[in-house]
Amino acid sequence: MVVDRVVVLVLDSVGVGELPDAAQYGDEGSNTLGNIAEEVDLQLPNLAQMGLGNIIPLRGIPPAFEPTAAYGKMGSQAPGKDTTTGHWELAGLILEKPFPLYPNGFPPEIIEPFEKAIGRKVLGNKPASGTEIIHELGEEHMRTGYPIVYTSADSVFQIAAHEEIIPVEELYRYCRIARRLLQGEHAVGRVIARPFVGEPGHFIRTDRRQDFSLEPPRPTLLDILSQAGLQVLAVGKIKDIFAGRGISRWIHTHDNMDGVDKTCKYLRESERGLIFTNLVDFDMLYGHRNDVKGYALALEAFDKRVPELLENLGPRDVLFITADHGCDPTTPSTDHSREYVPILAYGQPIRPGDIGVRPTMADLAATVAELLHVPYHLDGTSFAQALL
Structure with missing residues (x-):
């Protein structure tokens, strides 16, 4: 099956449950999406139809009997739980040691x-x-x-x-x-x-x-796609996270809805390649402020835009919806949380169903490269054959 374009849309901080090493980070019990659903009557019908409720148990969002997307979740092999670490892993670069932290301020x-x-x-x-x-x-x-x-x-x-x-x-x-x-x-x-x-x-x-941002120390998916002559279009803070490297065109956004608008605009205008979008409001405005209701409303607002995103996909386009880490607003902490991230894959080439638990977010990068028929030598293992 020929795939011309892939959209990777990151719902910043929408984690789906603690990773096995969460206790090392003080994140026992964190489950951004699951805990929000326990406290608020979440209404996410479009994501539910795709299979969001099939990934983990979610109160009020039952598993879809016939999901329209492939679904699963991904772990993290890189140490840390910050934005840069998560996005670099999504792009096939697993850090070997965490970035420095300064709990007492800078020396x-x-x-x-x-x-x-x-x-x-x-x-x-x-x-x-x-x-x-x-x-x-x-x-x-x-x-x-x-x-x-x-x-x-x-x-x-x-x-x-x-x-x-x-x-x-x-x-x-x-x-x-x-x-x-x-x-x-x-x-x-x-x-x-x-x-x-x-x-x-x-x-x-x-x-x-x-x-x-610090420039990635090794090549990422963005580098290998751009070197192969494909477009790499960045929406939101993606350009900043990768220090502009491997990016053909980029556009900043004002908020989540503007991010969806710009993604749809690129879908209408662009040719073969990758559209990489970050929707930061979940994390910046609600997760870090422990605003459960605001987070829930932001999720519902995004869900209402899902049909528009799907309508803008061409017959050879694939959309991945995922996240980069958690930021559970129901816990006392206002920091990111060490969590699995969801993965939903949708498009005419995609066969709906359970793709299970992937050990690393870098598997997504390997999968995108295989779908776009670009040689891949970075971290991660492709699960493209489970999708087609």
């Missing part, structure tokens, strides 16, 4: 050269919620002009600044400086610009966030 050998390079002191320098730290330090930032530096349970160096105090392009310049400094033992996965606006007590982060 002087990082902060002092950074302050010297930007010509300003910094505020914060501690793990924090992005919304909470701008409310805590935003007023002082506006008074002093000092940027707010913070991290999280992920390997990130985040810089927040009010757009009227430090213009966005200047904030991006600070991030590029930090990215150059954060190498070797301090090579964090991402440096993130976090611009915000508003007045004290009413600060709001804007959608001009930008990620400055």
Whole structure:
């Protein structure tokens, strides 16, 4: 069966249950999708028809008797549970060691050269919620002009600044400086610009966030597809996660719905290759804020757009819906959770049914390469023959 295009759509943080090593990460009992379904009457009829309820037991979402998609779940072989690690594994690159973390803030050998390079002191320098730290330090930032530096349970160096105090392009310049400094033992996965606006007590982060990722240390699926002459189109923060490498065209998005819009646009316009989309709102707006109701509403909003996505698929297109990690909003933690991720595969070439549990998310990369008839030598094992 000839496949011309593959869409990989990542529902950021929509995990489906703890991995065997979850206890090592403090994530026992995490099950992002399952626990949300226990607390909220989830209505996901379109995903249910595809086979979402066949992957794990979900209250209110029974298994489909005749699912329209192939379904299963994938584990992770890479250490860690952050965005970069998960996406790189989805693209066939399994990290051997985790990115560095900074639970006590960044040491002087990082902060002092950074302050010297930007010509300003910094505020914060501690793990924090992005919304909470701008409310805590935003007023002082506006008074002093000092940027707010913070991290999280992920390997990130985040810089927040009010757009009227430090213009966005200047904030991006600070991030590029930090990215150059954060190498070797301090090579964090991402440096993130976090611009915000508003007045004290009413600060709001804007959608001009930008990620400055570490470049993948080895080739990924994106590299081998682009080298084979296929288009690789990135929607959302995919371009940032892969430091732009192996990507033909890219477009940032404002929110999940804009991400679906842009994916459909690429489906209407593009030729043979890969469309790689990240829908970040599940994670950024709801998982990290333990907003169960908001997460559920976002899932339902996406479910309503599923028919439109399927209608835009051509006869030789395949859609994969998956995730990169968990971020269970029902647990006390506001961090990512170490979970399996779902896999739904849909398209005219696809034979619906159970594809079981794949040991690594890298199996998806191998499968995409086989479907597109591109030689593959990266991590993972293809399950294309189970789909066709």
